[in-house]
Amino acid sequence: MKQSCRRVAAAFALLCCGCAFAAPYPTEGQLRAAIENAAKILKTEGVELKIFDAQKFGMAQPLLAERLNLESGICEVYFNTKPENGLVQYFETIAANDLPVLLNAMAMHEAAHCVEQREAYIRKRFDKVLPPGFRGDSATVQGYMGAVRSGALETWGEALADIASLLYLKQAAPDRWVALAKGVAGMRRDLARKWPEHDTSPWLYKMIAAEENANAIVNQRLFETAFQLRRQYRPGN
Secondary structure, X not given: OOHHHHHHHHHHOOOOOOOOOEOOOOOHHHHHHHHHHHHHHHHOOOOOEEEEEHHHHOOOOOOEEEEEOOOOOOEEEEEOOOOOOXXXXXXXXXXXXXXXXXXXXXXXXXXXXXXXXXXXXXXXXXXHHOOXXXXXXXXXXXXXXXXXXXXXXHHHHHHXXXXXXXXXXXXXXXXXXXXXXXXXXXXXXXXXXXXXXXOOHHHHXXXXXXXXXXXXXXXXXXXXXXXXXXXXXXOOO
């Protein structure tokens, strides 16, 4: 599994301020419900999603992880209910009433990675998945795979997944999505020293500022919108 997927749980768990009704560590039922929610949205994209218990595959750390099965085209999402060192404390900072929508956003993050992998490895739409001006030798499956393995596309890929998560929050929690989204952006910025390749905050702050007062409603083509906004709000634009 990609290192980025191993860290997303800890990242999202840092979003909200503490309160008297703090959320406990997510249960299997809560994680399955969040992944099933993502599966419904993926289905509108023609992508099937299957859920797996990570512990049965010897995966001891990530709360959520994903991979696209290139033979079947199925997005495989793995959940882990074994508390990671430190994550229990992180979840205690989340308000219980915010936990369901945040878990859904976490699952949407994983789903977005599967969508991008499909666009690259199956559909070969490299003009869609590569950053503008990226070298042409990556415009093949092998070239793209090499760029991914080198880490050159990690921040670019995380930006898409985080933008998809924020779009989901805007759709599912319109009255409080800005506060939650600013929490995501602030977390990415604050952890940039530790995980610089995951600092998607330059995209997210631009997106929040532009979308906060936008009247457009995010439709079921959430991932297509995420692809567009990743280019639109990329640093330097």
